[in-house]
Amino acid sequence: MQQCICMVSDFFYPSMGGVESHIWQLSQCLMSRGHKVIVVTHFYDDRIGIRYMTNFLKVYYLPILPFYNKSILPTIVGSLPYLRHIFITEKVTIVHGHSAFSSLAHEALFIASLLDIPSVFTDHSLFGFSDASAIVTNEFLKYSLVNTSHTICVSHTGKENTVLRSGVKAEKVSVIPNAIDSVRFSPQTQIDTSQTEIELCDSSETNYHHRDEDTDYHLNFMKKRRVRSVTIVVGSRLVYRKGIDLLAIILPIICTKPCKIGNTWIQIDFIIAGDGPKRILLEEVIEKHNLQQRVEMLGELQHSDIRDKLLIKGDIFLNTSLTEAFCMAIVEAVSCGLTVVSTNVGGISEVLPAKFIFLVEPNVDAILDGIYKAVEGVVTGTRASAEECNQFVRQAYNWTQVAARTEKVYSAITQTKIPPLQKKVRNLWECGRIAGPIMGVLYLACHYWCIFLALWSHYVT
Amino acid sequence: MSNGKAWRKCLYENYGYPDNYTPPESFLAALQKNKDLKLYTKKECLQGGAVVGREFSIVLTFCSLYLYLREGIIECDQLIISLSIVLCIGYLQYLRKVYLAALISGGKMTVLFLAVGYAVSPILYKLTDTISTDTIHLMSAAGFLLHLLTMDYGIPGPIVSRSVALNSGIFSTVCLASRLESHVAAFALLYLAVFCFVLVPMWSEVYNPNPIKSLFTALVSVCMLAKVMPSQAVLAAILLAFIQFVIPLWFHKLQSFKQTIHGPWDEAVLH
Numbered sequence: 046m047q048q049c050i051c052m053v054s055d056f057f058y059p060s061m062g063g064v065e066s067h068i069w070q071l072s073q074c075l076m077s078r079g080h081k082v083i084v085v086t087h088f089y090d091d092r093i094g095i096r097y098m099t100n101f102l103k104v105y106y107l108p109i110l111p112f113y114n115k116s117i118l119p120t121i122v123g124s125l126p127y128l129r130h131i132f133i134t135e136k137v138t139i140v141h142g143h144s145a146f147s148s149l150a151h152e153a154l155f156i157a158s159l160l161d162i163p164s165v166f167t168d169h170s171l172f173g174f175s176d177a178s179a180i181v182t183n184e185f186l187k188y189s190l191v192n193t194s195h196t197i198c199v200s201h202t203g204k205e206n207t208v209l210r211s212g213v214k215a216e217k218v219s220v221i222p223n224a225i226d227s228v229r230f231s232p233q234t235q236i237d238t239s240q241t242e243i244e245l246c247d248s249s250e251t252n253y254h255h256r257d258e259d260t261d262y263h264l265n266f267m268k269k270r271r272v273r274s275v276t277i278v279v280g281s282r283l284v285y286r287k288g289i290d291l292l293a294i295i296l297p298i299i300c301t302k303p304c305k306i307g308n309t310w311i312q313i314d315f316i317i318a319g320d321g322p323k324r325i326l327l328e329e330v331i332e333k334h335n336l337q338q339r340v341e342m343l344g345e346l347q348h349s350d351i352r353d354k355l356l357i358k359g360d361i362f363l364n365t366s367l368t369e370a371f372c373m374a375i376v377e378a379v380s381c382g383l384t385v386v387s388t389n390v391g392g393i394s395e396v397l398p399a400k401f402i403f404l405v406e407p408n409v410d411a412i413l414d415g416i417y418k419a420v421e422g423v424v425t426g427t428r429a430s431a432e433e434c435n436q437f438v439r440q441a442y443n444w445t446q447v448a449a450r451t452e453k454v455y456s457a458i459t460q461t462k463i464p465p466l467q468k469k470v471r472n473l474w475e476c477g478r479i480a481g482p483i484m485g486v487l488y489l490a491c492h493y494w495c496i497f498l499a500l501w502s503h504y505v506t
Numbered sequence: 507m508s509n510g511k512a513w514r515k516c517l518y519e520n521y522g523y524p525d526n527y528t529p530p531e532s533f534l535a536a537l538q539k540n541k542d543l544k545l546y547t548k549k550e551c552l553q554g555g556a557v558v559g560r561e562f563s564i565v566l567t568f569c570s571l572y573l574y575l576r577e578g579i580i581e582c583d584q585l586i587i588s589l590s591i592v593l594c595i596g597y598l599q600y601l602r603k604v605y606l607a608a609l610i611s612g613g614k615m616t617v618l619f620l621a622v623g624y625a626v627s628p629i630l631y632k633l634t635d636t637i638s639t640d641t642i643h644l645m646s647a648a649g650f651l652l653h654l655l656t657m658d659y660g661i662p663g664p665i666v667s668r669s670v671a672l673n674s675g676i677f678s679t680v681c682l683a684s685r686l687e688s689h690v691a692a693f694a695l696l697y698l699a700v701f702c703f704v705l706v707p708m709w710s711e712v713y714n715p716n717p718i719k720s721l722f723t724a725l726v727s728v729c730m731l732a733k734v735m736p737s738q739a740v741l742a743a744i745l746l747a748f749i750q751f752v753i754p755l756w757f758h759k760l761q762s763f764k765q766t767i768h769g770p771w772d773e774a775v776l777h
Contacts (some may be wrong), residue, residue, distance in 0.1 A: 171771040188663040204536050206771040215533055219525035222517040290776055371517075390774050395516045407774035423691050441518035450525055 048455055049081045049136055053128075053141035053153035055116045057086040057104065061313035061348055063373055063504040064144045064169055067223055074448035076100050083135055085128070087117050087149060093286030104133060109149070119185075121155065122491050128156045129495060139455050140164040145172070145182070158192040158469060159491055163458040164261065166190060167197040169223075171206050171370045171391050183210040184477070188484050191472045194458040197221050197451070199371040200392030206370075221450045222396075225376050227439040232382035232431035233357040272310045274422050278383065280351060280374055281366070288365030288388060292317075293326050294409050295365075299416065306424050313339075313420060318355045320345040356381040360423045367407060369393055375402065380438040380504035381401040382431025384423055386415045400429050401437065468494065521743040532772040538768040549757050555754035557659045560710070563720065565650050566742055568702050570730040572682050575691055577734060582686075584695040589652055589697055596709060619700065624693050631692030634684040642681050649678030653703070661716075675703035720750060 058066040072082040077100075080231040096104045107127050132140070140157035142150030145168050157164040166189070173179045190196060190211045197219045198204040205217050257370040277299075281287045296315065302310040314448055317327065317340065324342070331340050346354055356362070362378035365386040371392050375385045379401050387393050389404040396402075405415035422428040429437075464472075474485040513520055513529050546554075568600040574580045593616070601609055634642060652674040656667045679699035683692040732739035 173771075173773060174767050200517060201528065202770050205537070205769065209534070209767065209769075210538075215528055216526050220517070221525055286773065288774075288776075367776070370770070370771075388774065391771055392517075393716065395520075398516075398518065408777065436519075454525070491724075 046456065046459070047081070048138045049083070050075060050086060050139045050141055050455070051083050051132065051135065051137040051153075052141050052143065053085045053147075055087055055149045056110065056144060057084055058098070059089050059092065063223070064147075066348070067167075067169070068143055069446045069449060070224070071451065072102055073100060074444045075452070076102065076454060078448060080452075081135075082372070083131070083211070084133060085149070085153065085336075087111055098476050099242045103135075107149075112148075115140070116145065116146060116148045116376060119151070121152060121487065122494075124149065124152050124496065125156055125159075125491060126498065128153055129160065129498060130277035132157070132160055132162060137162060138459065140414050142166045144169050145186060152184065154193050155488075156491075159488070159495055161463050163194040163455075163463065164192075164460075165195045165197060165454060165458065166193050167199075168203060168207050169199055169370060171203060171368055172210055174210070174362075177380075181239055184480070186211045187476050188473060188480075191470050191476055192464075194461065194463075195219065195454055197454065198224050200224050202392040202394050202395065203370045219454055221447055221454075223371050223373055223376075224442040224444045224447045225373060225380060225438065227380045227435055227443065230352050230356070230377045230380035230438075231435055247412070262369075271308055271423055272312055274312045274314060275361065275423055276314045276316060276359045277361045277363050277416065278316050278318075278355055279363050279365075280318045280346070280355050280378075281364070283317075283323040283327065285318050285323065285369050287321075287323075288367050288407065289321075289323035289326065291365045291407065291409060291412060292363070293323075293330045294362070295412055295416070296327070296330055296336060296340060298409075298413060300336050300339045301334065304417065304420065309424065311420055311424060315340040316343060316358055317341070318346045318351070319344040336397060340439055350380060351377065356383060359383055361386060361416070361419050363412075364388065364393075365407070365412065366390060366393075370381060373395060376438060376442055379434045382434050384428050386412070388412070401434055518539045528613060529683065534769075536770050540764065540766055541768045543766065545761055545764075546758065548755070551754035552717045552751070553715050554659070554661075555750045556715040556717045557710075559750035560715065560720040560723055561654060562658055562746060562749060563723040564702050564706060565654065566727040566731055567715060568698060568733060569650075570727065571698055572695060573734045574730075575695065576685060579733070582688070582691040585692070585694045586690075589694075589701055593701070593705070596617060596705065620697070623696050623700075627696065628689040628695035630680060631683045631686060631689050634681050637681075639683070639685060642685060644679035646681040649674040649681065653678070659705075665750065672703055675699060724750065 050072075052068050056062060057068055058065055068084060070286070072084060076082050082102060084102065084104045086104065086106060087109045093106050093108055096106060105125065109117045109127075112119060133136070137290050140153055142164065143166075144150060144156045150166070154164045154166055172182065174183065186207075187210075190213050193213075195218075196207060196211075196213060198207050198220055199222050200219055201220055202214070204220050207213070208215055209499060222347055234377060264449055279292060283289050296332060299313050300315070304313060327340075328342065331337060331342070343354065356378060360383060362375060362383040362385045364372060364375055364385065366388060366391060368370065369391040372381060372387070375393070376388055376396060378385055379397060385397065385402040387404060388407040394404055403415040403419050405411040470485045470488055473488055474481045476484065511519070511522070513523055513527070513532070515532060556565060570655070571580075571585070575582060575585065597609060597613065637645075653671050656665055656670040658666050658668050658671070676699060679695055683695050686692050725741075728739050728743045728746065731742055
């Protein structure tokens with residue numbers, strides 16, 4: 046049955062990220078299955094009003110000011126007139142909110158339940174329980190999800206985390222993983238190697254000759270002394286929670302310690318892409334141990350350049366995150382044929398089978414152990430081939446499958462009966478001793494506000 | 507269970523199972539409650555209360571001695587001499603636990619400080635002369651409050667700062683010193699301040715807090731205060747009883763409500 050789906054989130058194009066690309070890809074796939082999809086977000090710079098994107102995807106850039114961390118001020122009901130108007134004029138049948146950090150999504154879920162529209166919420170991240178900000182956010186999530194028809198999480202660990210945080214029943218939470226474009230993230234081919242040669246040619250002639258001699262000499266040197274080069278690639282934001290402190294300790298150890306497998310000496314190089322507060326730490330480590338020839342820092346890369354400038358130049362992808370709900374980066378790496386070494390945190394153990402990934406504990410010794418095992422695997426050729434990796438990702442994580450599973454969720458919730466007003470207010474009332482009744486009263490007040498708006502628009506037009 | 511294969515906790519298989527299905531035995535199986543929980547014994551709680559109570563008693567003693575000086579109950583010479591005697595006894599006690607070399611350097615610093623302090627005291631006691639008495643008392647009370655807040659009670663925290671504690675103690679002293687008559691009295695008060703806010707904390711690092719000893723200190727300070735301000739002394743006694751006994755025992759009782767949840771979603775802790 047054809048639905049009109051409204052995706053609501055603070056995070057959308059032109060901002061780039063996991064949630065944004067998830068919304069985009071899911072919308073495109075749902076549209077190709079015959080549904081009507083619109084996206085609602087807040088304005089970015091001068092992108093304000095209604096814009097049409099590929100395949101006539103209608104995007105509403107609402108004139109609401111972002112307040113903190115690209116999210117709008119959480120007024121709970123401040124965007125009610127806008128969203129109510131959009132839902133009614135577009136004849137929306139399903140409201141789909143994304144990301145727990147997005148206050149616009151939570152407001153949309155609230156307003157959807159006011160207008161008796163079935164709603165779905167997708168949670169992309171894991172949360173702790175112990176610090177003050179987590180406690181407050183979890184309380185808000187409880188109120189937000191109590192009247193939502195269904196919730197989607199991206200991994201089983203994410204499902205457990207969401208159920209514990211918000212108190213929703215386990216049957217009302219589905220696990221639908223993210224997906225990637227495995228056609229674009231494909232292993233290195235002949236076209237890529239010749240592309241690199243063209244790049245070398247394009248630089249000035251003297252440079253080209255110099256580089257040619259240098260590379261040739263270097264390759265011959267390595268061949269004569271049976272030295273094999275293995276490149277480890279790291280691509281993430283350089284922040285604390287991505288485990289960059291661990292990486293800073295590992296870099297000098299691997300680059301300075303000699304490594305021999307069988308008869309060949311292995312030279313392990315690094316390419317690190319990304320930017321953030323911890324970048325300075327890595328640059329200091331490189332300075333201190335003179336690793337400029339062994340470690341290349343690429344800085345921030347556009348998502349479209351990740352495959353060409355980072356992934357196909359490596360043999361191993363290293364992920365040292367301290368917490369992760371579903372790591373898209375490792376799936377992209379496997380799709381390009383790399384072997385993955387990753388810390389076993391959050392939902393990472395559910396993503397890939399053992400033949401594509403080495404899972405290690407988040408401490409230096411275990412990561413070093415994992416890296417050496419991976420290097421041995423790459424050098425001896427015992428790992429799965431690049432085509433096999435790409436085929437696996439193509440079959441397991443593709444957007445058509447995700448869209449089909451999401452569509453199943455949509456049809457299930459449109460068939461369930463919407464609870465009456467008393468039940469919804471009672472749900473809110475029972476969520477907390479003091480805040481529960483307050484939210485219940487607020488909900489009723491908004492209900493009357495909606496009736497007033499309906500009468501007003503009827504008499505004005 | 508459509509295709510007969512068992513459910514596995516992964517994202518790339520489990521075809522045939524609906525998306526919202528999780529077998530009950532594996533759902534939240536990795537949840538752990540109250541892992542690595544630190545529970546304090548009654549003795550530890552009371553010791554913690556004792557440290558804070560002792561600091562309060564010291565501040566109260568300081569205030570009562572200032573009032574004695576002002577009312578004329580004790581003379582400034584008497585105060586200086588008695589402080590010097592206690593200082594010598596204290597050094598001899600300290601000698602048993604600390605090396606002689608450190609003691610000699612400490613002794614040299616003390617003598618230097620006393621000489622400089624005595625020389626500077628005429629200026630010191632005129633510093634806040636023009637400010638009204640009520641403001642002075644309020645400022646010094648605020649200074650003492652800050653001192654008590656930032657004092658190092660043995661547990662690290664963001665507001666703990668020994669330099670701020672010492673400085674606010676000395677600030678309160680300078681405020682109060684202006685209400686005294688002669689510069690010798692001001693010097694006596696300064697000597698007392700250094701004794702209370704510098705030497706006693708150093709000494710207490712060596713001697714562990716003891717609930718009985720700090721109870722004794724509390725009684726002494728309340729009695730001293732009672733001589734000049736009886737009603738405030740009652741309030742002080744109630745406050746000290748709260749800090750040293752009621753609150754630690756209450757904390758100990760409330761520990762049974764501690765509940766923490768751990769699981770695979772936790773952020774890894776780097777060692």
